[in-house]
Amino acid sequence: MPSRQGTVCVKYRWFVIMVFLFSCSVRGQAQENVPILSGGAGFFGAAQGGVHFYQPVLAPVLTVPLGAKWLVESRADLRGFISRENGTSGPYQGKFFGTLEYLQLDYLANSHVTITAGRFLTPFGIFNERLSAIWIGKFQDPPVIAAIGTGRGYSDGFMLRGPLVAKPGYQLNYAVYFSTLSTVNEFESQRGTGGRIGIFLPRTRLEVGASYRRTLQGDGENFQGIDLSWAPYAAPVEIKSEWAHSDGGHGYWIQASYRLSHLTGRDAGLGRLEPVIRMQQFFRSKPVPDDFLPTGNLQRPEFGLNYYLPHEIRLNGSYARQYFSNTTDSNVWEFGITYRFLFPLWPGGSK
């Protein structure tokens, strides 16, 4: 018959083994699914028609993978707007805004379907979903037509998306969504439906997409868009363009960037420099309240320079000449610095 001391030892032994196994499993799980905090921080300045203003921006992205098929992701935009009290005179004063741009739960159902619920970036064209992060966009300002089909930029509802066909020679991708009406302060969204379909040719890195949105409230406005993106392998060139149409007007932007990496390599001297040009036009057809678009016709050629410093820091400066039918033409000078960050949310080794 085992002694009491022996029974206690056996009990403790099992306890120690269980604790060891549990800690191993938690450790394994932790290495599989570590939440991360990434995003960008920046400081931007601009001068237009004698008015100077500055914007400190923090845009953190929280990514939490759960198990093998789930993902929670969220991005906020915390931005200050600092300018003189009377535009060109008076003391500087600042206002600060916070926007929850997306907070979504994704379920990776299979290789072709991801189901998303919550607040998400409206899939219309390429700018809103792919290029709106402050450390990605080549210019500080979004395109003038960015609000066509996206409004504030986000929708509250659910979405299906993924690659419909993924062959070595071509890929067909899609995103369809339904957004509900929300009038909750800071969580406003419009009732609407729409989507985007794109064909991507991996061998040439050329993608063409078409987008559609219909607002299911008010007058039921329709929006259409076409986008093009080309990044040839042969040269460090990127060409991107969008055309979009709404009841209030239509317009386009086309942008080309060229990284001078062939001169000294990507990571030295001039190889870190990237000239960018963008041309955009908007044609107003009728006034539509709260459509976030210019009130008249607008043309805006722009030239910019980006310089990629080590440690994910980028400097940028640009000049634009804005021709606007409702006011006098103006020069727009902009400069900025952005920092891209990425780190795990809980401590651990680099592995």
Place this chain on the structure above:
Amino acid sequence: MTWRRPLLTTILCVLALSPFALSQKAQPKADDAQMRAQDAKKNAAEGERRFRTNCGRCHNPPEEISPREARAVVRQMRVRAMLSAEDEKLILQYLVP
């Protein structure tokens, strides 16, 4: 008592031969490991190609990324850039060799 001696002899024989048996088995394992390493290298190269094809057309690759961060980043990119499950797996093998 008579059965103890043959049993002991058998056990000793088994123990004595076991290194040879193990070394015989280790050979296929070494081949397997070599093949797995080759596959991993091939997959990582394919993952790099898919990374350049899909991710590199919108933004620069991160200067450094630890294996702990890579899983969340690649899963997020699967949703955002509409990558297939195979793309996700191969890109992850490239980022976390």
